[in-house]
Amino acid sequence: MSYLFDPGNWEWLVTGNNARFIIEGFLVNLEIALIAIAFSLAFGLLLALARLSTFKPLSVLAGAWIDVFRNLPLIFLILYLFLGLPAPWRDAYEDAVPGFFPEALQSGRVLAALLGLVLYNSAVLAEIMRAGILSLDRGQAEAAAALGMTYRQSLRLVVLPQGLRRMVPATVSQLITLNKDTTLVSIIAIQEIVRHGRILTSFNFFGGVQAPVLQVFIFIGALFIVVNLLLSRLSRRLEIRERTRTAGAPKVRVAGVEDQVAA
Amino acid sequence: MWVTVRLVAIAFAIAIGAGTLVAALRVAPNPWLQRIGGLYVETFRNIPLLVLLFISFAGLRRAGVPVDAWVAGTASLGVYTSAYVAEVLRSGVFSVSRGQIEAALSLGFTYPEAMRRIVLPQAFRTVISPLGSLIIAMIKNSAIIGVSLLALPDLLKTARVIQSRTFATDEAFFWAAVGYLLLTGTVTLLIRALESKYAIKR
Numbered sequence A: 001m002s003y004l005f006d007p008g009n010w011e012w013l014v015t016g017n018n019a020r021f022i023i024e025g026f027l028v029n030l031e032i033a034l035i036a037i038a039f040s041l042a043f044g045l046l047l048a049l050a051r052l053s054t055f056k057p058l059s060v061l062a063g064a065w066i067d068v069f070r071n072l073p074l075i076f077l078i079l080y081l082f083l084g085l086p087a088p089w090r091d092a093y094e095d096a097v098p099g100f101f102p103e104a105l106q107s108g109r110v111l112a113a114l115l116g117l118v119l120y121n122s123a124v125l126a127e128i129m130r131a132g133i134l135s136l137d138r139g140q141a142e143a144a145a146a147l148g149m150t151y152r153q154s155l156r157l158v159v160l161p162q163g164l165r166r167m168v169p170a171t172v173s174q175l176i177t178l179n180k181d182t183t184l185v186s187i188i189a190i191q192e193i194v195r196h197g198r199i200l201t202s203f204n205f206f207g208g209v210q211a212p213v214l215q216v217f218i219f220i221g222a223l224f225i226v227v228n229l230l231l232s233r234l235s236r237r238l239e240i241r242e243r244t245r246t247a248g249a250p251k252v253r254v255a256g257v258e259d260q261v262a263a
Numbered sequence B: 001m002w003v004t005v006r007l008v009a010i011a012f013a014i015a016i017g018a019g020t021l022v023a024a025l026r027v028a029p030n031p032w033l034q035r036i037g038g039l040y041v042e043t044f045r046n047i048p049l050l051v052l053l054f055i056s057f058a059g060l061r062r063a064g065v066p067v068d069a070w071v072a073g074t075a076s077l078g079v080y081t082s083a084y085v086a087e088v089l090r091s092g093v094f095s096v097s098r099g100q101i102e103a104a105l106s107l108g109f110t111y112p113e114a115m116r117r118i119v120l121p122q123a124f125r126t127v128i129s130p131l132g133s134l135i136i137a138m139i140k141n142s143a144i145i146g147v148s149l150l151a152l153p154d155l156l157k158t159a160r161v162i163q164s165r166t167f168a169t170d171e172a173f174f175w176a177a178v179g180y181l182l183l184t185g186t187v188t189l190l191i192r193a194l195e196s197k198y199a200i201k202r
Helices: A007-014 A018-051 A056-071 A074-084 A087-096 A109-134 A138-146 A151-166 A168-188 A193-202 A213-247 A257-262 B002-027 B031-046 B049-062 B069-095 B098-106 B111-147 B155-166 B169-198
Strands: none
Touching: A007 A018, A007 A213, A018 A056, A018 A109, A018 A168, A018 A193, A018 A213, A056 A109, A056 B169, A074 A109, A074 A168, A074 B111, A074 B155, A074 B169, A087 A109, A109 A151, A109 A168, A138 A151, A151 A168, A168 A193, A168 A213, A168 B049, A193 A213, A193 B049, A213 B031, A213 B049, B002 B031, B002 B069, B002 B111, B002 B155, B002 B169, B031 B069, B049 B069, B049 B111, B069 B111, B098 B111, B111 B155, B111 B169, B155 B169
16 A cells, blocks of 8 residues: 555656656547547447348348357457458558548558457447337337338438437447457557556656556556546436436436436 | 356456445445445446556556466456446346335345345346346456466467467467357357246246
8 A cells, every 4th residue: 555655656647748648648549439439330320220121131141240249359359350451451541541640540550450449349339229229119110101201211210319319328338348448459559548558667768767557557547437437427418418308397317317227 | 268268257256246245335225335336336347457457467566466467367357347247236136126125124124134035036137137248248358368468378369379370360360259259159048048047937
């Protein structure tokens, strides 16, 4: 305990640019997470719709795809794509990256990381979305069809708005997991927060102080806790707002109920 | 593959033990105990497993505590999962209606007795399926232990070593994938069997 709180062991945090260096790494994680979230949500929705399609072969194929990528470890996918992606792909990515992206995201290795994150998370999200859509009463889609809507119209106007609203809590907790999982790309040497932490602790960097491993990684963990707690607070806000909006009148907040929803 | 199985089995035992304790804290009548439980859950649920591994292995070693890679690996995975286990158990306990525990208390059961004999057996049924998903998540998360600095020779690490020796990337990773899908598939089937065994017959 005395080791943990010894001010001498926290001196690295205020020395030179150390704190800034860690936070710069954290920003890379958040950027990777944002890109992966955007693609995973879009691709996940497509997968979910394919899975629910009435055309049997498509639905079976999507189901197999989802089950395989959902049940493989994410780190396995990232490592395999890193080792197995053909070099021309990486070069194509390096050519295609917009110039305003930060330096850490310019490397072709990022393609393997992003592909792995999207393949895994889109499969998980597809399953969540499917459950959200299936939880709707069948009558909703039938009523839409009876009103003369086409399949697309009923999906866009009736089924998706209601189904997607129900899956907000599950989706947000998956996005929190995705945010944590961005640390895994450090395995393939992308310069993000864990790499930066290791650099600080491995040799004399800025100002010649070698930072203690325990404290550096506790600091990194604390950064993640703050951001992820903010995310889950946000989702609770959304839920409560939706509930009051859809119910018409403002409802009294029942203590404890939203905790159970988040669980 | 057996290293993976052993890692998951030990870590699951830790997760169930710690998770039950924390869940008990969170449903305890004392608000301070509830707060401690809540703090534990929010901390370990929001921290990346990889960071936890760094703290428990490299961090403690640098601090002068000689931890073994096995101890650090299973403890990290176990503690990480225990936060999720605690949440699952807590919602399981809440799924049993309050009337049940009030009835038990009025019949003269003490609080721990009522928990053990009335609430927990009923809660068990509702937590089978989420606990099963947690085991599957643990199998997947255990892959992080091998390729991190702990370097335990689990399924993924072995594939990586074979790949770096033979450069047969596709073959090595294909068989590792088969291994993981076999493990997660088996657990899925087992959970489904358990579920139907304990389902309320209607």
